[in-house]
Amino acid sequence: MDKIKITGGNRLNGKIQVSGAKNAALPLMAASLLTDDTLKLSNVPYLADIVTMANLLAQHGVDISFSSSSQQYGKNMSLRADNIHNFTAPYELVRTMRASVLVLGALLARFGQAKVSLPGGCAIGTRPIDLHLKALEQMGAHIELAEGYVHAHTHGRLKGADITFEKVSVGATENILMAASLADGVTILRNAAREPEVCDLAHCLQKMGAQIEGIGTDTIRITGVKKLSGCDHSVISDRIEAGSFAAAVAITGGEVELLGARAEHMQAVIEKFTEAGISISETERGIKITSDGKIECIDIITQPYPGFPTDMQAQMMALLCVADGASMITETIFENRYMHVPELARMGAKIVVHGASAMIRSADELVGAEVMATDLRASLSLVIAALAAKGETIIHRVYHLDRGYERLEEKLSACGAQIERMHDKPNRPFSMPEAA
Numbered sequence: 001m002d003k004i005k006i007t008g009g010n011r012l013n014g015k016i017q018v019s020g021a022k023n024a025a026l027p028l029m030a031a032s033l034l035t036d037d038t039l040k041l042s043n044v045p046y047l048a049d050i051v052t053m054a055n056l057l058a059q060h061g062v063d064i065s066f067s068s069s070s071q072q073y074g075k076n077m078s079l080r081a082d083n084i085h086n087f088t089a090p091y092e093l094v095r096t097m098r099a100s101v102l103v104l105g106a107l108l109a110r111f112g113q114a115k116v117s118l119p120g121g122c123a124i125g126t127r128p129i130d131l132h133l134k135a136l137e138q139m140g141a142h143i144e145l146a147e148g149y150v151h152a153h154t155h156g157r158l159k160g161a162d163i164t165f166e167k168v169s170v171g172a173t174e175n176i177l178m179a180a181s182l183a184d185g186v187t188i189l190r191n192a193a194r195e196p197e198v199c200d201l202a203h204c205l206q207k208m209g210a211q212i213e214g215i216g217t218d219t220i221r222i223t224g225v226k227k228l229s230g231c232d233h234s235v236i237s238d239r240i241e242a243g244s245f246a247a248a249v250a251i252t253g254g255e256v257e258l259l260g261a262r263a264e265h266m267q268a269v270i271e272k273f274t275e276a277g278i279s280i281s282e283t284e285r286g287i288k289i290t291s292d293g294k295i296e297c298i299d300i301i302t303q304p305y306p307g308f309p310t311d312m313q314a315q316m317m318a319l320l321c322v323a324d325g326a327s328m329i330t331e332t333i334f335e336n337r338y339m340h341v342p343e344l345a346r347m348g349a350k351i352v353v354h355g356a357s358a359m360i361r362s363a364d365e366l367v368g369a370e371v372m373a374t375d376l377r378a379s380l381s382l383v384i385a386a387l388a389a390k391g392e393t394i395i396h397r398v399y400h401l402d403r404g405y406e407r408l409e410e411k412l413s414a415c416g417a418q419i420e421r422m423h424d425k426p427n428r429p430f431s432m433p434e435a436a
């Protein structure tokens, strides 16, 4: 397994190109199942999760090709689902990536059948899919759970329904948006997720011929159509990657322009950086972060969009470890998203967790150590802490990072960070000493 070695203490200066958003690209790829025409996506980040989704769609029968883009990062992708012959999303793929469950709504709406492995829990929480299933049942789907799989079918087309989600769910909103686009009649989604990634999917579906109103609000109205067509669509830039780099600059000090970052998608995050004394301004090509490395303590509560994103919680915690005074973070979306805390503590952080809240007291300095990445965003919190820490940090299990950050070492080292990937040598075979 690869490791990352970071020697802390360097300021970051320069420009970083922000990649396309992983969490927008994944549902967009699943939307290819809704039509037998070609869906052409550009600005697709080239990441492990994107490859997993491509493998999943390919085994359903989607013809997929990647091609180089004229941009520095990302790929163009062409997806054509005119020969779907397999309606099963198998356990081996779903267990490695929960977003696989996004094929359910599209398969069911277009082919009237789908068998999708239950994703099970994951490192950050139990993450059930009950909201997805309940909504599909309201639309007339017959759903059974057996042998770890969701078996779903419909007699004829799905029917439009008035659906109120008990909880805001990004994935459930996306799954039902896709299903409702090809359903018979009108579907209303209440308490829908408003994340920019949900809006990006809805805009692409509109280009494919879907009739959707209320995009970006918590009430979305979809009038089903009989057929959707292909389209060209460029994936929005990744607000979480941009926020992660902003936290890195904030902690090291320096000035970095994040090209392609969209301030309008990052308001809650920008407000918190500003409150912490970090200057963020909009530029013609993105946003610019300027920091002298001095950070004020702040309190953060994670919320669905437009609130502060849970996907930025771990990175902000790393930053607040060296803030002046005590900060409080409350995580309201996932029940187990503090696994970075013991790892940050190995670097000298002073954090106490009580239930959903964490109190972060000022550590005079962070010191490099060997640490382990436990999930995607936790791995970035360790990178951020390491960039400011005294000495050398080795981060193990960086495959988590490769799921969501495109060429991270290249982007950070171009701005002055001392960061390198180390490829593990295979273990030497164990041999017993010869008996005397």
Ligand code: EPU
Pocket (backbone or CB within 6 Å): 023, 024, 026, 098, 099, 125, 126, 127, 128, 129, 130, 131, 132, 133, 167, 168, 169, 170, 171, 172, 197, 310, 311, 333, 334, 335, 376, 377, 404
């Ligand atoms: N939930 C339920 N039942 C459901 C669905 C969700 O109880 O049927 C709960 C979840 O357990 C969680 C909350 O509702 O407590 C919100 O979950 P949501 O469905 O919104 O999350 P998701 O769609 O599974 C996406 C992102 C996550 C991000 C969350 C929240 C993708 C591929 N993933 O997950 O991204 O944290 O929304 O914003 O879009 C990441 O990128 O690191 C990541 C984990």
